[in-house]
Amino acid sequence: MKYKFVLSLVVAVSLIGMMQSMSLAEESSDYMVLKYGSYSPSQEYDINNINVDNESGFDAEIAVGHYYNPIFAMELGAGYFESKGSLSPSAGETKLKVIPILLTAKVFLPIGPLIEPYGAFGIGYYLTKLNVSGFGPSFSSDREDVVGLHAGAGLNVNIAPTVFLGVEGRYLWAKPEFGGEDIKLDGFLVTADLGFRF
Numbered sequence: 001m002k003y004k005f006v007l008s009l010v011v012a013v014s015l016i017g018m019m020q021s022m023s024l025a026e027e028s029s030d031y032m033v034l035k036y037g038s039y040s041p042s043q044e045y046d047i048n049n050i051n052v053d054n055e056s057g058f059d060a061e062i063a064v065g066h067y068y069n070p071i072f073a074m075e076l077g078a079g080y081f082e083s084k085g086s087l088s089p090s091a092g093e094t095k096l097k098v099i100p101i102l103l104t105a106k107v108f109l110p111i112g113p114l115i116e117p118y119g120a121f122g123i124g125y126y127l128t129k130l131n132v133s134g135f136g137p138s139f140s141s142d143r144e145d146v147v148g149l150h151a152g153a154g155l156n157v158n159i160a161p162t163v164f165l166g167v168e169g170r171y172l173w174a175k176p177e178f179g180g181e182d183i184k185l186d187g188f189l190v191t192a193d194l195g196f197r198f
Helices: 002-027
Strands: 030-041 044-049 050-054 055-071 071-087 093-106 115-133 145-159 162-174 187-197
Touching: 002 115, 030 071, 030 162, 055 093, 055 187, 071 115, 093 145, 145 187
Parallel strands: none
Antiparallel strands: 030 055, 030 187, 044 050, 050 071, 055 071, 071 093, 093 115, 115 145, 145 162, 162 187
């Protein structure tokens, strides 16, 4: 009897949250979001058999999205992130510059009109450039374009009918090739978000 009551309560709360989310999504199904945060590479790589120790860098993005229903949205975005690295044992430095173009599917958990937790999965096209200095002849690589995947989760907090704040974390997998060597972009991106519904 106790379990039936708890189950009924959970279903009722979920339905109320879903109905409130439906009304929110019906009012404003499109949105734009600005994201700013950090990129933390999780992989080291080699250049001419010299190890590169990656450091965290920054990430900035802008995206537009559309709610197809209260629990599903698609988002198209672009941005810029970079990271620096030090060559060991050499005194050289690297700088990895990336322009991502991202298509992301988001699935929302409708728990109420104010808070929207979600999971995300998508594909990205990464325009990547590598600069190396202080190690033999310095060079700036040609741009290498590569397709990669990303997955993550986030939380939006609706502070007004058309404005929300959020936080998002995701992991990306991509592997451009420079000079015959694979360089993994794999790493975490964590951003603070400011969004506008329209």
